[in-house]
Amino acid sequence: MFNDRTAKFLLLAALVICVGGAFAPNWIVNQFMFGFSRALAILGLMVLWRTGLVSFGHAFYFGLGAYAVAILDSKLGVSDVFLRLLAGAVVAGVAGFLIGFIMRNYRDIFFAMLNTAISMVLFGIVVKTESLGSTDGFAISASTIFGLAPETKYPLFVIITLVGLTAALAVNFYLKTTFGKLTTAIRDNEIRVEYLGFSVAHAIHLKYTISTILAGGAGALMAMSLGQVDPESMINWTVSGELVFVTILSGPGNVIAPFIGSLVFEVLRTYAFELAPQAWQLIMGATFLTIIFFLPGGIWSLIEKLGGKKNEK
Amino acid sequence: MTNKLLKGALGFAAVSAVALAGGIAHAKDTITIAVPSFLTGGAAGPFGIPAMNGAKMVTDAINAGKLPAPYNTKGFGGATASVIPLDEGGGATKQVAEYRNLVEKRNVDAIVGYISSGNCQALAPVAEELKQFTIFATCGTPRIFEEAARKYVFRTMGHATADNVAAAMYVKEKFPDMKGYTGINQNYAWGQDSWRDFDLTLQQIMPNTKASDKTQFPKIFAGQYGSEISAMSLDKADLIHTSFWGGDLEAFIFQGNARGLFKKKIGVFTVGGTAAYRLGKKLPNGLVLGARGPYGILVKDRPSALNQWFINTYKDIYGIYPSGPAYQYGQAILAAKIAYDKAGSDASNEQLANALRGITFESFSTTVEMTLGGGHQAATENGYGITEYDSENGENVVKDVKFYPASCVLPPEGQNSVDWIKGGMKGAKC
Amino acid sequence: MEAALTILLDGLQFSSYLFIVSAGLTIIFGVMKILNVAHGSFYAWGAYTAAFFIGKFSDMGLPDALGFLIIVAAAIVVGVILGFIIEQGILKHMYERDEVLIVLATFGLFLVLEDIILIAFGTDPYFAYQPMALLDSVELGGITRDVYGMTLIGVAAVVAVGCWWLLNKTKWGTLLKAVIFDREMGISMGINVPLVYTLTFIGGAILGGLGGAYIAPTISVAPGLGTEVIVLSFAVVVVGGMGSIAGAAIGSLIIGILRAIAVHELPQVELFVVFAVMAIVLVFRPEGLFAPAKPRKI
Structure with a gap:
């Protein structure tokens, strides 16, 4: 069925991308790393969005994840890629769980x-805190993998792709569980869900926590991938806006969508910035408005249409 | 399913192919120089745009072989350079991503520019990682070459320590009765370093003065300083130090002036030079004004052919006298020409770096000695003057200009600025 | 004593500025349930328009006192034109859509409007110091204050009283309150809700523009000035309670005065204090100090 197809596609796509990445020039590898990192946060926001919730502040968790890496790096010298990722996801997840109440x-x-x-x-x-890097933030040393320091970015790229794959599969699975399926039900009618014997508060709390773990991982x-964190690019409200922008751009239709949407966003931004350094915000904003008006299902709905709209839904 | 997969794979291959095609090396009768500067945001008008103008003007002149001797050869090692202007706004992280794009996607030959210390600090390690020949033009924090040895990164002007040590010395000379001082600086590397160096130097050379315990560190680009001005007005300190620059600087001068702040206190503006030409009569008299070195209004009268060419050409094109940032970017472009002339237009990043490392060259307004940071950090003189409105000619002038040699205001090679000042500035030759 | 007076005046002045800007934001939210991120752009446009014309008129040799007229005119022109275009051109077609989606649309608008400012006015900062110079300065509490800055307190008071009067003493206010309480009920009672929306949005936009236009003479009007403002006014309305004018007033006062105390006594925490207040209010009274009652949606 639909979900199996999604899983199969994800696995194959990840394989193609990992192999392709070995031959692609660095800047494309970079675009994929940035895109897929961000996609993780978008995946979480998508889970929330399917419940009818949009957070205009997930840069909080994104930033926590990024700063967890930065603090581990600058204060403790931790450079292992998995420890860093774990730290980012856990810090954000714990914060998300508490704030979730x-x-x-x-x-x-x-x-x-x-x-x-x-x-x-x-x-x-x-x-305002100099020991947290204030406006400057921190540079982040290159990540190591089990004590090995890779020469190129390729290993990190593969890891990010695989983390993205795992997250997508997990969210895909979650959305199939009963609790996961409550998403749209809650959006449509909360009281009916309560009468069915489910606690809406618990369901939302779980989804919120999932989204914060993913956002923290994305930040890490x-x-x-960037080798740098600063508050303006990681925590400010405009970053939250960007995350939501990509979520809308992607569309809620499928767990594949965030990855495609994030890539499109990276490429769009790169070229907007290159072609019109003084008007790139205008290009981004106009794109955003166009999507909201003419493509409410995001890029995914376009893909569905092009793909001949199979039996799914 | 397979259909979709095929489409995806094809798409990826196509993107890769396009990228590879773009990566093929081009013939070296032309080179591209990326010039990042603030093109948007509050820092653009007073700082970023003059900087970009300076870079473009000097590049055009070099391409045409029109610089005065000894730089009157055509081109950069014979190659014509095209400038790619780039916005420096949006934070260090965005700049890191853009920098990678510049090197890996757009394949620029050299990167010359950057105003914000935050950006330079973030980009230095990236430049080293990518082995990209990069000249920082204006940014000021001393940490860049003190924290790590660099191979590919250069800075062709003095750093914040020089600005603030010179400021303190100038204060000691002109205002020996000063009892206490306070400061208002932006809360990032630049502002923090500037205040630290100024404060530490005064502790050394004027031990009887006292720093206020309520120094202000508003956020960069805050724009409104009403409460800060009140707080400083009430403060007993009789001197205010600021490293504000760009739009923040002009806003602060306006607001402070309307509140009579600079009538009661001595204002020390380490980057005040840009305001001198722009604000005209609105600039208060009696400010201690610096330009981050021998640039802009401080060197307006220097008669060298290079300097007069710079001032006159800039005034002809842009209708205003060149301020510090224009000089600083012009100087960085000039350094790039010198490196290319020495190493050849098809030189590798290593060869360009070797060509620039440790040299001494005559720039538009001063002599630049690449003697610090292992030959990567410039040492130049630094100076201050006091503002005065010349009502006859309807423009601002500076009087009592005094310059301090590089060896007086910068630590010797290999020493950390903060340690050097704290240790009583040993070895300073004034 | 002098210090206390200075802190109080600084605080009131900053509060007044915050209030004028946030009042527009909160009115639009209260009536239309739109958190208008583009409000920061109204502010920026107001500031630019005022600064541009004050400079132009002064160059033409017209009396500087005209500056005050220009400030009011700039706010109205910006509010009416931008407010009308945005409401009619974009928001009107979105009222049936998700509220949050509308927020996002205003975020897109914000990005677009920021760059249009750059294209329209260029990157060079504008100075419009003439009105401030005209009013001179006074000695108060041992320091010099500019009279212009203090008139801000009066302007804020006028805005506050005006809003209160409009809401509580006019037929219009009654209609507004009906729409605020229940939009559908308002329609069924024969209220021209679309018109109410358009006028409310324009009114809010005028206030945003006024904030910018009035502050313009005291700052260097430069690109990017809308980004900071929207965050500050956001903090104000969250503290006071979304959609409540009284809340915006209280929120502005709390934040403005606390910030002034911080700048004078402990400058390091100046920015933090604004958001700390917001956090505390959120934890203990997440709906804000003065939130209007919210009917539960079934």
Whole structure:
């Protein structure tokens, strides 16, 4: 069925990308690393979005993940790629779980904005604290893999692709479970879900925590791929906006969508910046508005249409 | 399924092929120089645009062989350079991503520029990783060459330590009665380093003065300083140090001026030079004004052919006198020409770096000695003056200009700035 | 004593500035349930338009006192034109869509408007110091203050009283309150809700523009000035309670005065304090100090 096809496609695509990456020039490898790192956060936001929740503040978790890597690096000298990833995901996940107790009571725009507010608190703290790098942030040393320091970025690229694959498969599986299937049900009618004997608060809390773990992991991977973190690019509200932008761009239709959407975003931004250094924001904003108006299902809906809209749905 | 997969694989292959095609080396009668500077945001108008203008003007002149001797040969090692202007805004992380694109996707030959210390600090390790010949033009934090040895990264002007040591010395000379001082600096590497160096130097050379315990560190590009100005007005300190630059600087001068701040306190502006030509009559008299070295208004009267060419050509093209950033970017481009002339237009990054390392060259307004940071960090003189409005000619001038030699305001090679100042600035030759 | 007076005045001045900008944001939210990220752009456009024309008029040798007229005119022109175009051109077609999607649309608009400013006005900062120079300065509490900055407190008071009067003493206010409470009910009662929306949005935009236009003479009007403002006014409305004018006033006062205390007594925490207040309010009273009652959606 539909889901099996998704899993199969993911596995094959990951294989093709990993092999292709070995022959691709560095800048393309970079675009894929940035894109797939971000895609992890988008995956989490997608889970929330299918429940009707949009967070305008997930840069909080993205930034926590990135800064976890930075602090581990600068204060403790930890360079192992898996330790770093784990730290980012765990720190963000724990924070997300705790904050989730508040968040799960909020919906709609209040949910969106409470998240922004919390992310701005972190932003304010980091910007003003010299030991946290203030506005400058930190440079991040190259990651090692089980003590080995790779010559090129390729191993990190493969790891990011595989992490992305694992996350996509896991989310795909989760969405098939009963709890996962509650997503759309909650969006449509919360009270009915309660009458069915499920706790909406618990379901949302779980989804929220999942999304924060993914966002933390995304931040950690992004920090490693870029080799730099700073509050403006990792925590500020504009970053949350970007994350949501990519989520909308991708569309909620399938766990593959975030990966395609993130790649499109990276390429779009690279070229917008290259072609119109003074108007790249305009290009991004206009694209965003166009998607909201004319392609509410995101790029994924376009792919479905082109693919002849199979039996799924 | 297979259909989809095939499409995906084909797409990937196509993208890769396009990229490879773009990567084929081009003939070396032309080179590309990426010039990053602030093109958007509050720092663009007062700082980023003049910097870009300076870079473009000097590049054009070099391409045409129109620089005064000894630089009147055509081109960069004979090659014509095209400038790729680039926005420096958006934070260090974005700049790192863009830098990688510049090197790996757009295959530029040299990267010359950068104003923000935050960006330079983030990019130095990346440049080393990618082995890319890079000249930092303006950014100021001393940490770049003090934290690690660099092979491919250069900076062709003095760093923040020179600005602030010179400022302290100038203060001691002109305001020996000063009792206490405070400061307002932006809360990132540049502002923090500037204040630290100024404060430490005064502790050494004017031990009877006292720093305020309420120095201000507002966020960069904050733009409104009403409360800060009140707090400093109430402060007992009789001197205010600031390393504000660009739009923040101009906003602060306006707001402080309206509040009579600079009538009651001595204002020390280490990057104030850019405001001198732009603000005209709105610039208060009596400010201690620096330009991060011998640039802009401080060297307007230097008669050398190179300097007069720079001032006159800039004024002809842009209708205003060149300020510090224009000089600094022009100087960095000039350094690139010298490196290319020595190493040849098809030189590798290593050869270019070897050509520039440790040399001494005559720039537009001063002599640049690449003697610090293992030959990667320039040492130049540094100077200050006091502002005065010349109502006859309707423009600002600086009087009592005094320059301090590089050996006086910069630590000797191999020494960390903070340690050097704390240790009483041993070996300084003033 | 002098210090206390100075802190109070600094705080009030900053609060007033925050209030003028946030009032527009909170009104639009209260009536239309739109968190308008592009509000920062109204502010920036107001500042640019005012600064541009104050400079132009001064160059033409017209009296500087005209500056005050220009400030008000700039706010109205920016609010009416931008507000009308955005509401009619974009938001109107989205009212049936998810509220959060509308927020995102305004984020896209924000990005677009920021760059259009660059294209329209260039990158060079504008100075419009004439109105500030006209009002001179006074000695107060041992330091010099510019009178212009203090008039800001009066402007904020006028805005606050005006909003209160409009909401509580006019027929219009009654209609607005009906729409705020229940949009569908408003429609069924024969209220022209689309018109109410358009006018509310324009009104909010004018206030955003006024904030920018009035502050323009005291700052260097440079690209990017909308980004900071939206975050600050966001903190204000979160603290006060989304959609409440009284909340925006209280939120502005709390944040403005706490920030002034921080700058004077402990400058390191100046930025942090704004968001710390926000965090504390969020934890203990997440709906804000003055949130209007929210009917539960079934």
